[in-house]
Amino acid sequence: MRYRLVVFDLDGTLADTVEVHAEGWAYAFAKLGLGSVSPREIARLVGLPGDSIVREVLGEQALRYYGRIRWLKDRHFMRKVAEGSVRLYWDVPEALVYLRSRGYLVGLATSTPNYILIPLLERLGILEAFDVTVGGDEVLRGKPNPEIFLRAAAKASVEPRETVVVGDTEYDSAAARSAGMLPVLVDREGRRSPSRSSADIAIRSLTDLSLLL
Structure with a gap:
Protein backbone atom coordinates (compact mmCIF):
# COMPACT_ATOMS: atom_id res chain seq x y z
CA MET A 1 0.00 0.00 0.00
CA THR A 17 1.03 19.13 26.86
CA VAL A 18 -0.58 16.29 28.77
CA GLU A 19 0.44 17.44 32.25
CA VAL A 20 -0.48 21.06 31.49
CA HIS A 21 -3.94 20.02 30.26
CA ALA A 22 -4.44 17.83 33.32
CA GLU A 23 -3.38 20.64 35.65
CA GLY A 24 -5.84 22.94 33.88
CA TRP A 25 -8.77 20.61 34.41
CA ALA A 26 -7.83 20.11 38.07
CA TYR A 27 -7.52 23.88 38.53
CA ALA A 28 -10.97 24.47 37.02
CA PHE A 29 -12.63 21.77 39.14
CA ALA A 30 -11.13 23.20 42.33
CA LYS A 31 -11.90 26.82 41.40
CA LEU A 32 -15.59 25.98 40.99
CA GLY A 33 -15.70 23.91 44.17
CA LEU A 34 -16.38 20.69 42.28
CA GLY A 35 -13.72 18.67 44.05
CA SER A 36 -10.00 18.22 44.50
CA VAL A 37 -8.75 15.89 41.78
CA SER A 38 -5.14 14.91 41.18
CA PRO A 39 -3.81 15.97 37.76
CA ARG A 40 -2.28 12.49 37.55
CA GLU A 41 -5.77 10.97 37.63
CA ILE A 42 -6.85 13.25 34.80
CA ALA A 43 -3.73 12.80 32.65
CA ARG A 44 -4.77 9.32 31.50
CA LEU A 45 -7.90 10.85 29.94
CA VAL A 46 -6.21 13.62 27.95
CA GLY A 47 -7.03 13.05 24.31
CA LEU A 48 -10.72 12.51 24.94
CA PRO A 49 -13.20 15.35 24.30
CA GLY A 50 -13.48 17.76 27.21
CA ASP A 51 -17.03 16.79 28.12
CA SER A 52 -15.97 13.15 28.27
CA ILE A 53 -13.18 14.05 30.70
CA VAL A 54 -15.59 15.94 32.96
CA ARG A 55 -18.10 13.09 32.83
CA GLU A 56 -15.46 10.48 33.62
CA VAL A 57 -13.95 12.39 36.55
CA LEU A 58 -16.94 14.16 38.11
CA GLY A 59 -19.98 12.35 36.75
CA GLU A 60 -22.82 13.27 34.42
CA GLN A 61 -24.27 15.89 36.76
CA ALA A 62 -21.14 18.06 36.48
CA LEU A 63 -21.79 18.69 32.79
CA ARG A 64 -24.20 21.46 33.77
CA TYR A 65 -21.07 23.46 34.67
CA TYR A 66 -19.15 22.48 31.57
CA GLY A 67 -19.08 25.96 30.01
CA ARG A 68 -17.47 27.50 33.09
CA ILE A 69 -15.14 24.55 33.59
CA ARG A 70 -13.95 24.77 29.99
CA TRP A 71 -13.39 28.52 30.17
CA LEU A 72 -11.28 28.27 33.32
CA LYS A 73 -9.32 25.30 32.01
CA ASP A 74 -8.56 26.97 28.66
CA ARG A 75 -7.51 30.22 30.33
CA HIS A 76 -5.12 28.29 32.56
CA PHE A 77 -3.72 26.36 29.58
CA MET A 78 -3.11 29.45 27.44
CA ARG A 79 -1.41 31.18 30.37
CA LYS A 80 0.99 28.24 30.56
CA VAL A 81 1.56 28.42 26.80
CA ALA A 82 2.40 32.12 27.10
CA GLU A 83 4.85 31.30 29.91
CA GLY A 84 6.64 28.81 27.65
CA SER A 85 5.55 25.74 29.60
CA VAL A 86 4.46 23.87 26.44
Whole structure:
Protein backbone atom coordinates (compact mmCIF):
# COMPACT_ATOMS: atom_id res chain seq x y z
CA MET A 1 0.00 0.00 0.00
CA ARG A 2 1.27 3.46 -0.91
CA TYR A 3 0.28 5.86 1.82
CA ARG A 4 -0.25 9.51 0.96
CA LEU A 5 -1.25 11.22 4.21
CA VAL A 6 0.21 11.08 7.72
CA VAL A 7 -2.07 12.50 10.42
CA PHE A 8 -0.69 13.29 13.85
CA ASP A 9 -2.39 13.64 17.19
CA LEU A 10 -1.15 16.69 19.11
CA ASP A 11 -1.16 16.19 22.87
CA GLY A 12 1.52 13.75 23.96
CA THR A 13 2.46 13.05 20.34
CA LEU A 14 3.87 16.31 18.99
CA ALA A 15 3.72 18.56 22.04
CA ASP A 16 4.41 17.85 25.70
CA THR A 17 1.03 19.13 26.86
CA VAL A 18 -0.58 16.29 28.77
CA GLU A 19 0.44 17.44 32.25
CA VAL A 20 -0.48 21.06 31.49
CA HIS A 21 -3.94 20.02 30.26
CA ALA A 22 -4.44 17.83 33.32
CA GLU A 23 -3.38 20.64 35.65
CA GLY A 24 -5.84 22.94 33.88
CA TRP A 25 -8.77 20.61 34.41
CA ALA A 26 -7.83 20.11 38.07
CA TYR A 27 -7.52 23.88 38.53
CA ALA A 28 -10.97 24.47 37.02
CA PHE A 29 -12.63 21.77 39.14
CA ALA A 30 -11.13 23.20 42.33
CA LYS A 31 -11.90 26.82 41.40
CA LEU A 32 -15.59 25.98 40.99
CA GLY A 33 -15.70 23.91 44.17
CA LEU A 34 -16.38 20.69 42.28
CA GLY A 35 -13.72 18.67 44.05
CA SER A 36 -10.00 18.22 44.50
CA VAL A 37 -8.75 15.89 41.78
CA SER A 38 -5.14 14.91 41.18
CA PRO A 39 -3.81 15.97 37.76
CA ARG A 40 -2.28 12.49 37.55
CA GLU A 41 -5.77 10.97 37.63
CA ILE A 42 -6.85 13.25 34.80
CA ALA A 43 -3.73 12.80 32.65
CA ARG A 44 -4.77 9.32 31.50
CA LEU A 45 -7.90 10.85 29.94
CA VAL A 46 -6.21 13.62 27.95
CA GLY A 47 -7.03 13.05 24.31
CA LEU A 48 -10.72 12.51 24.94
CA PRO A 49 -13.20 15.35 24.30
CA GLY A 50 -13.48 17.76 27.21
CA ASP A 51 -17.03 16.79 28.12
CA SER A 52 -15.97 13.15 28.27
CA ILE A 53 -13.18 14.05 30.70
CA VAL A 54 -15.59 15.94 32.96
CA ARG A 55 -18.10 13.09 32.83
CA GLU A 56 -15.46 10.48 33.62
CA VAL A 57 -13.95 12.39 36.55
CA LEU A 58 -16.94 14.16 38.11
CA GLY A 59 -19.98 12.35 36.75
CA GLU A 60 -22.82 13.27 34.42
CA GLN A 61 -24.27 15.89 36.76
CA ALA A 62 -21.14 18.06 36.48
CA LEU A 63 -21.79 18.69 32.79
CA ARG A 64 -24.20 21.46 33.77
CA TYR A 65 -21.07 23.46 34.67
CA TYR A 66 -19.15 22.48 31.57
CA GLY A 67 -19.08 25.96 30.01
CA ARG A 68 -17.47 27.50 33.09
CA ILE A 69 -15.14 24.55 33.59
CA ARG A 70 -13.95 24.77 29.99
CA TRP A 71 -13.39 28.52 30.17
CA LEU A 72 -11.28 28.27 33.32
CA LYS A 73 -9.32 25.30 32.01
CA ASP A 74 -8.56 26.97 28.66
CA ARG A 75 -7.51 30.22 30.33
CA HIS A 76 -5.12 28.29 32.56
CA PHE A 77 -3.72 26.36 29.58
CA MET A 78 -3.11 29.45 27.44
CA ARG A 79 -1.41 31.18 30.37
CA LYS A 80 0.99 28.24 30.56
CA VAL A 81 1.56 28.42 26.80
CA ALA A 82 2.40 32.12 27.10
CA GLU A 83 4.85 31.30 29.91
CA GLY A 84 6.64 28.81 27.65
CA SER A 85 5.55 25.74 29.60
CA VAL A 86 4.46 23.87 26.44
CA ARG A 87 7.15 22.57 24.10
CA LEU A 88 7.51 20.31 21.11
CA TYR A 89 9.12 16.93 21.62
CA TRP A 90 12.70 16.75 20.38
CA ASP A 91 11.90 14.42 17.47
CA VAL A 92 9.13 16.50 15.88
CA PRO A 93 11.04 18.89 13.58
CA GLU A 94 13.10 16.11 11.99
CA ALA A 95 10.03 13.92 11.43
CA LEU A 96 8.04 16.73 9.80
CA VAL A 97 10.93 17.64 7.50
CA TYR A 98 11.42 13.98 6.55
CA LEU A 99 7.76 13.42 5.66
CA ARG A 100 7.67 16.57 3.56
CA SER A 101 10.86 15.53 1.74
CA ARG A 102 9.25 12.19 0.88
CA GLY A 103 6.18 13.84 -0.59
CA TYR A 104 3.65 12.93 2.09
CA LEU A 105 0.77 15.18 2.98
CA VAL A 106 0.85 15.98 6.69
CA GLY A 107 -2.20 16.49 8.86
CA LEU A 108 -3.12 17.13 12.46
CA ALA A 109 -6.28 15.96 14.23
CA THR A 110 -6.80 16.77 17.88
CA SER A 111 -9.48 17.07 20.52
CA THR A 112 -8.15 20.57 21.21
CA PRO A 113 -10.59 23.19 19.82
CA ASN A 114 -9.39 25.54 17.10
CA TYR A 115 -9.45 28.66 19.27
CA ILE A 116 -6.69 27.00 21.32
CA LEU A 117 -5.11 24.93 18.55
CA ILE A 118 -4.23 27.64 16.04
CA PRO A 119 -2.55 30.03 18.53
CA LEU A 120 -0.71 27.07 20.04
CA LEU A 121 0.63 25.87 16.68
CA GLU A 122 1.70 29.43 15.86
CA ARG A 123 3.47 29.69 19.21
CA LEU A 124 5.24 26.37 18.59
CA GLY A 125 6.20 27.46 15.08
CA ILE A 126 4.65 24.51 13.25
CA LEU A 127 1.32 25.83 11.91
CA GLU A 128 2.66 25.96 8.35
CA ALA A 129 3.93 22.37 8.60
CA PHE A 130 0.43 20.94 8.09
CA ASP A 131 -1.58 20.60 4.92
CA VAL A 132 -4.75 20.05 6.95
CA THR A 133 -5.75 20.48 10.58
CA VAL A 134 -8.90 19.39 12.39
CA GLY A 135 -9.78 20.76 15.81
CA GLY A 136 -12.12 19.11 18.25
CA ASP A 137 -14.79 21.74 17.65
CA GLU A 138 -15.10 20.65 14.00
CA VAL A 139 -16.61 17.25 14.80
CA LEU A 140 -19.64 16.03 16.70
CA ARG A 141 -17.98 12.93 18.14
CA GLY A 142 -14.47 12.88 19.52
CA LYS A 143 -11.99 10.04 19.84
CA PRO A 144 -12.21 7.08 19.99
CA ASN A 145 -14.89 7.72 17.35
CA PRO A 146 -13.14 7.86 13.94
CA GLU A 147 -14.89 11.04 12.77
CA ILE A 148 -11.95 13.38 13.43
CA PHE A 149 -9.49 11.31 11.36
CA LEU A 150 -12.01 10.77 8.58
CA ARG A 151 -12.50 14.52 8.40
CA ALA A 152 -8.75 15.06 8.12
CA ALA A 153 -8.54 12.61 5.22
CA ALA A 154 -11.53 14.23 3.52
CA LYS A 155 -9.94 17.68 3.86
CA ALA A 156 -6.79 16.33 2.21
CA SER A 157 -8.82 14.54 -0.51
CA VAL A 158 -7.19 11.25 0.48
CA GLU A 159 -8.83 7.87 1.03
CA PRO A 160 -8.79 6.44 4.58
CA ARG A 161 -6.84 3.39 3.39
CA GLU A 162 -4.11 5.77 2.17
CA THR A 163 -3.77 7.37 5.60
CA VAL A 164 -1.42 6.71 8.53
CA VAL A 165 -2.37 7.98 12.00
CA VAL A 166 0.35 8.61 14.58
CA GLY A 167 -0.76 9.00 18.19
CA ASP A 168 0.26 8.23 21.74
CA THR A 169 -2.93 6.75 23.20
CA GLU A 170 -5.31 3.89 22.69
CA TYR A 171 -7.95 6.49 21.79
CA ASP A 172 -5.91 7.45 18.72
CA SER A 173 -5.21 3.86 17.69
CA ALA A 174 -8.81 2.71 18.12
CA ALA A 175 -10.16 5.67 16.16
CA ALA A 176 -7.66 5.14 13.35
CA ARG A 177 -8.45 1.45 13.08
CA SER A 178 -12.19 2.17 13.01
CA ALA A 179 -11.55 4.65 10.19
CA GLY A 180 -9.74 2.03 8.12
CA MET A 181 -6.37 3.74 8.54
CA LEU A 182 -2.98 2.45 9.69
CA PRO A 183 -2.50 3.17 13.42
CA VAL A 184 1.03 3.85 14.65
CA LEU A 185 1.61 4.24 18.40
CA VAL A 186 4.50 6.43 19.55
CA ASP A 187 5.67 5.26 22.96
CA ARG A 188 8.75 7.28 23.88
CA GLU A 189 9.03 5.81 27.37
CA GLY A 190 8.35 2.20 26.41
CA ARG A 191 5.44 1.86 28.81
CA ARG A 192 2.82 0.36 26.52
CA SER A 193 2.50 -3.15 25.15
CA PRO A 194 1.67 -3.25 21.42
CA SER A 195 -0.24 -6.49 22.02
CA ARG A 196 -2.69 -4.54 24.18
CA SER A 197 -3.16 -1.74 21.69
CA SER A 198 -5.21 -1.26 18.53
CA ALA A 199 -2.06 0.01 16.83
CA ASP A 200 -0.47 -2.13 14.13
CA ILE A 201 2.96 -0.66 14.83
CA ALA A 202 4.67 0.83 17.90
CA ILE A 203 7.65 3.17 17.63
CA ARG A 204 9.90 4.72 20.27
CA SER A 205 10.27 8.10 18.55
CA LEU A 206 8.93 9.95 15.54
CA THR A 207 12.30 9.60 13.83
CA ASP A 208 11.43 5.90 13.49
CA LEU A 209 8.84 6.91 10.89
CA SER A 210 11.72 6.96 8.41
CA LEU A 211 11.93 3.18 8.85
CA LEU A 212 8.26 2.76 7.98
CA LEU A 213 7.47 5.34 5.32
